[in-house]
Amino acid sequence: MSHQRRNAKxxxxxxxxxxxxxxxxxxxxxxxxxxxxxxxxxxxxGSKLTRQAITKHLRVLECVxxxxxxxxxxxxxxxxxRQPIEEIREYLDFVSQQWDQTLSRLKLFVED
Amino acid sequence: MSHQRRNAKxxxxxxxxxxxxxxxxxxxxxxxxxxxxxxxxxxxxGSKLTRQAITKHLRVLECVxxxxxxxxxxxxxxxxxRQPIEEIREYLDFVSQQWDQTLSRLKLFVED
DNA sequence: TCTTTAAGCAACCTCCGGGTTGCATATTAT
DNA sequence: ATAATATGCAACCCGGAGGTTGCTTAAAGA
Numbered sequence: 639m640s641h642q643r644r645n646a647k648x649x650x651x652x653x654x655x656x657x658x659x660x661x662x663x664x665x666x667x668x669x670x671x672x673x674x675x676x677x678x679x680x681x682x683x684g685s686k687l688t689r690q691a692i693t694k695h696l697r698v699l700e701c702v703x704x705x706x707x708x709x710x711x712x713x714x715x716x717x718x719x720r721q722p723i724e725e726i727r728e729y730l731d732f733v734s735q736q737w738d739q740t741l742s743r744l745k746l747f748v749e750d
Numbered sequence: 751m752s753h754q755r756r757n758a759k760x761x762x763x764x765x766x767x768x769x770x771x772x773x774x775x776x777x778x779x780x781x782x783x784x785x786x787x788x789x790x791x792x793x794x795x796g797s798k799l800t801r802q803a804i805t806k807h808l809r810v811l812e813c814v815x816x817x818x819x820x821x822x823x824x825x826x827x828x829x830x831x832r833q834p835i836e837e838i839r840e841y842l843d844f845v846s847q848q849w850d851q852t853l854s855r856l857k858l859f860v861e862d
Numbered sequence: 863t864c865t866t867t868a869a870g871c872a873a874c875c876t877c878c879g880g881g882t883t884g885c886a887t888a889t890t891a892t
Numbered sequence: 893a894t895a896a897t898a899t900g901c902a903a904c905c906c907g908g909a910g911g912t913t914g915c916t917t918a919a920a921g922a
Contacts, residue, residue: 650773651770651776652770652771652772652773652776653771654771655767655768655770655771655776656767656768656771656772657771658763658764658767658771659764659765659766659767659768659769659770659771660764660767660768660879660880661762661764662880664763664764664767667845668845671845671848671849671852672848672852673848673849673851673852673853673855673856677898677899678898678899679897679898679899687880687881687882688881688882688883689898689899690881690882690883690899690900690901691880691881691882693899693900694879694880694881695880698879709899711888711889711890711898712888712889712890712897712898712899713889713897713898713899714898714899714900718849720846720849723842723845723846724846726842727839727842727843727846730835730838730839730842731839733779733780733783733835734832734835734836734839736783736784736785737783737785737830737832739785740783740784740785741785743785744785772909772910774910789868789869790868790869791867791868791869799910799911799912800911800912800913801868801869802869802870802871802911802912802913803910803911803912805869805870806909806910806911807910810909821869823868823918823919823920824867824868824869824918824919824920825867825868825869825919826868826869826870863922864921864922865920865921865922866919866920866921866922867918867919867920867921868917868918868919868920869916869917869918869919870915870916870917870918871914871915871916871917872913872914872915872916873912873913873914873915874911874912874913874914875910875911875912875913876909876910876911876912877908877909877910877911878907878908878909878910879906879907879908879909880905880906880907880908881904881905881906882903882904882905882906883902883903883904883905884901884902884903884904885900885901885902885903886899886900886901886902887898887899887900887901888897888898888899888900889896889897889898889899890895890896890897890898891894891895891896891897892893892894892895892896
């Protein structure tokens with residue numbers, strides 16, 4: 639048995655990292671991971687960018703599943719989704735762990 | 751006192767995420783975090799890309815501190831550096847934690 | 863010494879990411 | 893009904909990312 643959930647289509651990780659590789663989008667994530675949903679206009683407030691620019695960034699985040707939008711009346715509310723970030727977090731755990739093992743082996747070798 | 755190490759200039763996170771936002775570079779990281787240093791030619795082996803392309807990717811990783819190179823003789827060996835990845839890993843921990851608190855509040859609200 | 867191998871440098875191409883403006887559409891408020 | 897607000901859609905611009913080719917330089921091997 640794999641540790642992977644059944645039927646959980648393995649999302650490629652690079653696009654998720656890429657989606658986070660932009661200051662504007664990082665800010666959006668920071669705001670949204672607080673739990674409260676925000677409309678596009680609200681998210682544009684305080685930014686120097688256009689509403690359309692913000693929209694594009696939100697679509698990028700949405701494409702990799704970091705956020706999703708719900709249309710309510712004339713505004714569409716965006717809210718955070720944990721899963722993709724959780725997945726790359728686990729991947730970084732794995733990388734760090736690999737490196738840890740290397741350090742352990744090195745230490746053993748030196749002490750021995 | 752901050753939890754930040756003294757004189758540790760706060761590296762912006764977005765560029766580190768961006769550096770990982772590419773399949774080729776993720777592969778390089780995967781290979782290098784195993785602990786063994788590799789030369790450019792070695793890292794090019796098995797890739798469909800040119801040596802120069804791989805070199806460029808390595809420079810990108812080097813710029814954000816994920817790897818560093820040591821020239822030995824006629825070849826330059828690249829090895830993994832843990833710190834930047836560790837930093838963004840902690841940031842993702844923070845994001846997840848924020849979200850956890852939201853869920854907790856929500857649960858309390860529903861149960862109450 | 864001569865040849866092979868590893869890498870650096872530079873020019874070039876193509877395509878997409880990030881941003882803008884302009885206009886259309888739908889919903890809410892007056 | 894009309895005005896104001898929130899968003900969607902499309903065209904467009906520009907710079908840089910990712911990739912290539914061609915040539916040069918430096919080490920190592922024969």
